Every structure is written in structure tokens, then in C-alpha cells.
Amino acid sequence: MTNNKIVLLTGASRGLGQAAAQIIAARDEPITLLATSRKAEHLNLTGAHKDTVIEYPQLDITDNDSITCLYNDIVDKYGRVDVLINNAGSTFEKIDNSTFGPEIVKKTFDLNYWGVVKMIEKFTPIIPDGGRIVNVSSAASQQDDFPNEELKARLFDEKTNLVNLNALVEEYMSASKTSDESDGWLKHGFYPAYSTSKAFINLLTASSARNYPTILSNALAGDLPKGTKAKTPGTRVILRLAFDDIDNVSGKFWAGKTTADTGPGDVVEDWPGKEIVWDLLPDGASSS
Numbered sequence: 122m123t124n125n126k127i128v129l130l131t132g133a134s135r136g137l138g139q140a141a142a143q144i145i146a147a148r149d150e151p152i153t154l155l156a157t158s159r160k161a162e163h164l165n166l167t168g169a170h171k172d173t174v175i176e177y178p179q180l181d182i183t184d185n186d187s188i189t190c191l192y193n194d195i196v197d198k199y200g201r202v203d204v205l206i207n208n209a210g211s212t213f214e215k216i217d218n219s220t221f222g223p224e225i226v227k228k229t230f231d232l233n234y235w236g237v238v239k240m241i242e243k244f245t246p247i248i249p250d251g252g253r254i255v256n257v258s259s260a261a262s263q264q265d266d267f268p269n270e271e272l273k274a275r276l277f278d279e280k281t282n283l284v285n286l287n288a289l290v291e292e293y294m295s296a297s298k299t300s301d302e303s304d305g306w307l308k309h310g311f312y313p314a315y316s317t318s319k320a321f322i323n324l325l326t327a328s329s330a331r332n333y334p335t336i337l338s339n340a341l342a343g344d345l346p347k348g349t350k351a352k353t354p355g356t357r358v359i360l361r362l363a364f365d366d367i368d369n370v371s372g373k374f375w376a377g378k379t380t381a382d383t384g385p386g387d388v389v390e391d392w393p394g395k396e397i398v399w400d401l402l403p404d405g406a407s408s409s
């Protein structure tokens with residue numbers, strides 16, 4: 122068995138996941154980085170520490186067999202995962218809301234929500250005490266303010282567990298059949314299905330923290346502003362939540378003050394409905 126820190130990262134082939142893989146490999150500590158993607162893409166990374174090992178396993182987080190196959194390999198080879206970084210995620214809808222409906226909500230949640238649920242359920246049994254779960258959410262999650270008080274109370278019930286949360290996802294699927302927002306669900310504006318899937322990641326993170334009190338589970342506003350590579354706001358927060366002393370904070374959503382904030386982020390309390398500050402990047406390019 123290795124003494125290396127075992128880090129399992131999803132969606133490492135490009136974007137934020139690739140930037141995260143680069144900065145994890147560059148850490149001066151012995152790490153075994155499992156930089157996964159659907160096509161098991163080789164990123165040609167070199168570890169900064171002499172004992173660091175980097176592997177590129179295949180993983181499709183929407184496919185139970187793929188998850189089980191990776192799980193079995195990890196159990197055989199390493200017996201544990203110290204840090205699980207759920208980065209893989211995407212948006213499928215058009216910005217003009219013309220594609221919004223149950224189909225797009227299902228496709229979005231299959232990847233962004235159910236994929237993360239599957240990963241957490243499968244791997245938490247082999248995450249040791251003090252291990253970390255880092256869920257890449259989005260500033261877009263803040264758009265959801267759930268104006269229906271009864272719905273909001275059910276979503277933010279301190280006792281909410283995975284079963285209740287999953288039932289609420291089904292409720293959103295049903296609610297997406299109409300564009301009427303009086304039920305409190307987000308159906309218009311900036312990528313509503315995507316934004317709501319990320320709001321559910323924040324709620325799932327809080328629920329995981331309650332279910333697995335020996336693991337530090339946190340979510341963050343992922344972001345990859347154009348023209349920047351590693352050490353972007355999202356990747357810096359990923360590093361902090363994965364490796365730094367975070368004073369045992371668990372179940373929270375973390376973000377910078379603006380989308381161009383390159384600091385390590387902070388806990389955002391009361392994130393629903395909070396204004397997103399889309400700032401200009403230092404080089405003048407705007408983030409998207």
C-alpha cells in the first residue's frame with residue numbers, strides 16, 4: 122500500500138479539470154492522481170514530487186459499470202481514496218431557453234447531479250476519516266432563489282437526506298413540463314436546468330456532510346475565465362478544499378467575491394438568490 126495521498130478527479134481531460142490536474146501534479150507532496158475521463162485521455166503530466174504517480178483511468182460518471190470497474194481497480198490497488206473531486210459536468214441547453222423542458226433537465230441532471238450522487242455513494246465507504254469530497258458547482262447556482270416559501274423550506278430543511286433530495290429532483294423534472302415559475306422552480310434566464318442542477322449540488326454537499334460527518338464535503342463555484350490556465354479562481358478553491366486546513370468546515374458552498382477573484386474563496390452563506398458579480402478579467406477579457 123502506498124503512503125501517497127490518493128486523489129480521484131473526474132473530467133480531467135479538458136477545461137477546469139485539466140487545470141486542476143496540472144496544479145495537483147505540481148504539488149510538492151507525494152500524490153497518486155487518478156485523472157479520469159471518458160476516453161482515458163493521457164495528459165502527459167509530470168509530478169513535481171519524486172514519488173508522485175499520475176494515472177489516467179477511464180470513467181464515465183453516468184455509467185454504473187464504468188464506476189464499479191474503477192472502484193474495483195482502486196480497491197485492489199490502493200484500498201482507499203483520500204480526496205474525491207467531482208468536477209465532470211456540463212450544460213446542454215441553449216442560452217435563449219428555447220430547449221428548456223423535461224428532456225434537457227433529465228440530460229443535465231443525469232450528468233451534473235446523478236453522476237455525482239453515484240460517485241459519492243460508491244466511494245465514500247473507502248474515504249478514510251478526515252478525507253475530502255470536493256464538488257465543483259457554479260456561481261450560477263446562486264441564481265436559484267426558490268421564491269416559493271413552502272418549496273424553499275423543503276429544500277433547505279436541515280434534516281433533508283438524499284432520499285428527499287432525489288424526490289425534489291423528480292419534482293423539478295415534473296415542474297419543467299411548464300414554463301410557469303409560480304411553483305418556485307427556475308425555468309428562465311441563465312441556463313435554468315444547469316443552474317438548478319448546481320443548486321442541487323450545493324444541497325447534496327450539505328446533505329453529504331450530515332451523512333458522512335468524518336469526511337469534509339464542500340462545493341465551490343467552478344470557473345474558467347477565458348485566456349487563463351492554471352490557478353484560475355475555480356482551481357485555487359479546489360486546491361484549498363482538497364488539501365488545505367479549512368478548519369473542519371463541511372457542507373458549504375465556497376466562492377470568490379467575483380468571477381475574476383483569484384483568491385482561495387470563502388464560504389458563501391445564504392447563496393440562493395445572491396447576486397453573481399461577473400467581473401472583468403485583468404487582461405480585459407470577460408468571463409462567460
Ligand SMILES: NC(=O)c1ccc[n+]([C@@H]2O[C@H](COP(=O)([O-])OP(=O)(O)OC[C@H]3O[C@@H](n4cnc5c(N)ncnc54)[C@H](OP(=O)(O)O)[C@@H]3O)[C@@H](O)[C@H]2O)c1
Pocket residue numbers: 131132133134135136137138158159160180181182183208209210211212232257258259260342343344345346409
Ligand atoms: N467553465 C466555466 O466557466 C464553469 C463555470 C462554473 C462551473 N463550471 C463547472 O466546472 C466543471 C468543469 O467545467 P468545464 O467548463 O471545465 O467543462 P468542459 O471543458 O466541458 O469539460 C467537462 C469535463 O467533464 C467530462 N465529462 C463530460 N461528461 C462526462 C461523463 N459522462 N463522465 C465523466 N466525465 C465527463 C469531460 O470529459 P470527456 O468529455 O473527455 O469525457 C470534461 O473533462 C463542470 O462541473 C462545470 O459545470 C464551469
